[in-house]
Amino acid sequence: xxxxxxxxxxxxxxxxxxxxxxxxxxxxxxxxxxxxxxxxxxxxxxxxxxxxxxxxxxxxxxxxxxxxxxxxxxxxxxxxxxxxxxxxxxxxxxxxxxxxxxxxxxxxxxxxxxxxxxxxxxxxxxxxxxxxxxxxxxxxxxxxxxxxxxxxxxxxxxxxxxxxxxxxxxxxxxxxxxxxxxxxxxxxxxxxxxxxxxxxxxxxxxxxxxxxxxxxxxxxxxxxxxxxxxxxxxxxxxxxxxxxxxxxxxxxxxxxxxxxxxxxxxxxxxxxxxxxxxxxxxxxxxxxxxxxxxxxxxxxxxxxxxxxxxxxxxxxxxxxxxxxxxxxxxxxxxxxxxxxxxxxxxxxxxxxxxxxxxxxxxxxxxxxx
Amino acid sequence: xxxxxxxxxxxxxxxxxxxxxxxxxxxxxxxxxxxxxxxxxxxxxxxxxxxxxxxxxxxxxxxxxxxxxxxxxxxxxxxxxxxxxxxxxxxxxxxxxxxxxxxxxxxxxxxxxxxxxxxxxxxxxxxxxxxxxxxxxxxxxxxxxxxxxxxxxxxxxxxxxxxxxxxxxxxxxxxxxxxxxxxxxxxxxxxxxxxxxxxxxxxxxxxxxxxxxxxxxxxxxxxxxxxxxxxxxxxxxxxxxxxxxxxxxxxxxxxxxxxxxxxxxxxxxxxxxxxxxxxxxxxxxxxxxxxxxxxxxxxxxxxxxxxxxxxxxxxxxxxxxxxxxxxxxxxxxxxxxxxxxxxxxxxxxxxxxxxxxxxxxxxxxxxxxxxxxxxxxxxxxxxxxxxxxxxx
Numbered sequence: 001x002x003x004x005x006x007x008x009x010x011x012x013x014x015x016x017x018x019x020x021x022x023x024x025x026x027x028x029x030x031x032x033x034x035x036x037x038x039x040x041x042x043x044x045x046x047x048x049x050x051x052x053x054x055x056x057x058x059x060x061x062x063x064x065x066x067x068x069x070x071x072x073x074x075x076x077x078x079x080x081x082x083x084x085x086x087x088x089x090x091x092x093x094x095x096x097x098x099x100x101x102x103x104x105x106x107x108x109x110x111x112x113x114x115x116x117x118x119x120x121x122x123x124x125x126x127x128x129x130x131x132x133x134x135x136x137x138x139x140x141x142x143x144x145x146x147x148x149x150x151x152x153x154x155x156x157x158x159x160x161x162x163x164x165x166x167x168x169x170x171x172x173x174x175x176x177x178x179x180x181x182x183x184x185x186x187x188x189x190x191x192x193x194x195x196x197x198x199x200x201x202x203x204x205x206x207x208x209x210x211x212x213x214x215x216x217x218x219x220x221x222x223x224x225x226x227x228x229x230x231x232x233x234x235x236x237x238x239x240x241x242x243x244x245x246x247x248x249x250x251x252x253x254x255x256x257x258x259x260x261x262x263x264x265x266x267x268x269x270x271x272x273x274x275x276x277x278x279x280x281x282x283x284x285x286x287x288x289x290x291x292x293x294x295x296x297x298x299x300x301x302x303x304x305x306x307x308x309x310x311x312x313x314x315x316x317x318x319x320x321x322x323x324x325x326x327x328x329x330x331x332x333x334x335x336x337x338x339x340x341x342x343x344x345x346x347x348x349x350x351x352x353x354x355x356x357x358x359x360x361x362x363x364x365x366x367x368x369x
Numbered sequence: 370x371x372x373x374x375x376x377x378x379x380x381x382x383x384x385x386x387x388x389x390x391x392x393x394x395x396x397x398x399x400x401x402x403x404x405x406x407x408x409x410x411x412x413x414x415x416x417x418x419x420x421x422x423x424x425x426x427x428x429x430x431x432x433x434x435x436x437x438x439x440x441x442x443x444x445x446x447x448x449x450x451x452x453x454x455x456x457x458x459x460x461x462x463x464x465x466x467x468x469x470x471x472x473x474x475x476x477x478x479x480x481x482x483x484x485x486x487x488x489x490x491x492x493x494x495x496x497x498x499x500x501x502x503x504x505x506x507x508x509x510x511x512x513x514x515x516x517x518x519x520x521x522x523x524x525x526x527x528x529x530x531x532x533x534x535x536x537x538x539x540x541x542x543x544x545x546x547x548x549x550x551x552x553x554x555x556x557x558x559x560x561x562x563x564x565x566x567x568x569x570x571x572x573x574x575x576x577x578x579x580x581x582x583x584x585x586x587x588x589x590x591x592x593x594x595x596x597x598x599x600x601x602x603x604x605x606x607x608x609x610x611x612x613x614x615x616x617x618x619x620x621x622x623x624x625x626x627x628x629x630x631x632x633x634x635x636x637x638x639x640x641x642x643x644x645x646x647x648x649x650x651x652x653x654x655x656x657x658x659x660x661x662x663x664x665x666x667x668x669x670x671x672x673x674x675x676x677x678x679x680x681x682x683x684x685x686x687x688x689x690x691x692x693x694x695x696x697x698x699x700x701x702x703x704x705x706x707x708x709x710x711x712x713x714x715x716x717x718x719x720x721x722x723x724x725x726x727x728x729x730x731x732x733x734x735x736x737x738x739x740x741x742x743x744x745x746x747x748x749x750x751x752x753x754x755x756x757x758x759x760x761x
Contacts, residue, residue, distance in 0.1 A: 029485075030487035040486045041486060193398050194393070207739045208700070208734070209714070210700075211704065211714055212703070212714070219721065219731065223411065223412045223415045223416065223727070227414075304504040307507060318507060332518075334511075338507060338511045338514070345504055350498060
């Protein structure tokens with residue numbers, strides 16, 4: 001019987017041996033579990049001893065933090081010149097936008113970032129989100145462009161830096177999404193002509209590099225239109241990005257549509273819903289919910305891909321950095337500039353990819369109930 | 370009697386589903402044709418007003434620009450067609466080298482992320498998360514500047530290995546002087562691989578017959594290594610190497626890899642390796658733990674489990690996304706234009722700036738990439754077909 005057990009024996013049980021608990025155990029299990037493991041650990045530690053102090057000396061101890069060209073040159077290769085970033089920060093971040101008006105892209109960027117923040121919460125995934133986005137995008141473009149509310153007019157070829165990267169990405173995704181839904185539906189359509197065209201479009205666009213699409217936008221779009229239409233290069237590139245992204249998004253959404261069980265279509269048909277009613281009320285909402293995480297991943301690649309627009313001479317974040325490094329005084333400190341811009345991209349993309357993992361777990365948990 | 374004679378004659382009206390389908394498709398095709406006609410007629414009119422020639426006749430005319438490097442002999446008096454061929458060869462060269470290196474590095478890092486060693490695991494995690502979250506363009510430009518600005522000049526080049534120099538002007542490697550012996554050695558390699566396959570076949574047959582699995586790893590390796598050596602010996606064992614020599618001003622001789630090629634290769638390799646590492650890791654994790662338990666219950670060793678149970682199943686998961694990474698790498702090699710490596714896009718870009726025939730030049734680029742995509746897709750279909758699970 002349970003009450004007959006001598007509890008003093010239990011309480012006096014000896015603790016686990018010292019080697020089997022606490023940090024010692026962790027070290028043995030994770031770093032020195034076998035000969036090869038110990039060798040790997042020692043090799044990595046040796047490399048760290050070689051590299052980390054050097055890195056510390058370069059990046060912090062010997063570094064110059066003031067935008068002082070003379071002391072930067074005096075330090076030379078021995079220390080980082082973070083002063084380069086302090087000096088060129090506005091140019092890197094806002095590109096060639098008129099200096100005195102740079103509060104406008106800042107306001108617009110903050111507006112867009114807060115809207116992105118709000119859209120991250122599944123509780124705000126409501127009908128009003130799309131019109132709200134349309135409003136925010138309109139406001140973003142108006143604030144940058146000016147010419148209304150007493151704001152000075154700024155030509156689109158002066159837009160640049162981080163706001164341009166953000167604009168190209170967000171507008172690219174926002175307008176590519178409806179197009180992608182249509183293409184994905186078309187690829188699953190029973191109508192042969194429409195299906196063939198959608199397959200053709202998706203395969204062609206996914207088969208060529210983005211750079212050719214940008215070249216097309218920059219060199220060929222003007223040829224395709226009557227000479228009296230003169231669209232500026234930003235709009236052409238934006239259209240190129242939308243058409244390119246739509247092909248990739250369409251494949252993602254098609255994946256979601258395929259994952260919906262056939263019973264859903266049959267049930268919708270049994271209820272007497274037509275094609276568009278079925279799509280709008282039954283299949284699309286479920287499909288989009290399934291592909292939120294892949295959609296965020298497409299968003300990340302589009303965000304990184306927009307760096308290519310420097311090839312057709314737009315000054316996004318990457319292009320603005322190259323602009324800043326064009327200054328012969330600061331050219332030698334390219335490493336600091338590249339590390340800075342790389343860090344901006346890294347923070348944004350890493351954050352988004354963590355979000356994508358979170359949302360996948362959360363929605364997965366919801367559907368597993 | 371043909372069966373469709375029995376069917377009622379189809380009426381194409383709005384009230385039948387078939388009728389509506391036909392009407393929708395006719396309307397869609399009509400709209401597309403209209404858009405195409407609009408674009409084509411505008412193009413023709415614009416080209417006429419700008420007095421730009423059209424058609425691919427320009428390909429046979431002299432290009433008139435120089436190309437920095439290439440596998441195909443080329444001079445600026447050669448035709449545009451030849452210039453494009455040089456570009457294609459450069460694209461293929463960097464893509465192949467990148468695919469090999471990225472696969473090796475990516476596999477190692479992917480396995481490293483599953484290591485039992487905490488430090489190694491975290492190091493590989495850091496590698497993947499950093500490299501795949503920074504745009505390739507930034508990495509490429511960064512590498513290019515590191516090579517051309519931070520490395521020493523050619524006359525104080527770093528000597529990595531005997532006769533291997535790394536400097537601002539690139540990497541200089543020893544290169545065997547071409548002779549028939551090397552050709553025979555090259556022929557020996559596929560012969561060796563075929564022989565190794567024969568050995569494996571016969572071993573499998575023996576195993577099926579007797580249940581006794583002969584050890585074949587050593588003979589297979591011996592045949593694969595031995596056949597080229599045999600060919601090399603049969604060709605008179607040539608030992609002449611073209612060695613790079615450091616002179617006062619520069620390094621001459623040997624095989625030279627330009628800084629543009631190196632920067633592009635480094636960027637493509639590291640960026641793609643980070644994606645491949647993820648694919649490899651996911652592939653290995655996809656093998657269910659029951660398989661591991663079953664194989665240890667059968668008494669297989671750790672290495673046998675890896676070779677006979679884990680890898681064959683993981684490969685089935687890994688190969689499809691891996692091929693699409695290869696395709697991505699090839700498409701990303703088009704960023705060569707930003708570091709000045711003369712790939713197909715750079716050559717076409719130079720050509721279209723020179724003769725204004727944008728339509729033709731861009732179509733040629735697209736044609737090249739679509740061909741490569743189709744080839745890779747065909748390979749993938751073949752592989753999937755071969756590897757598909759055979760169910761009872």
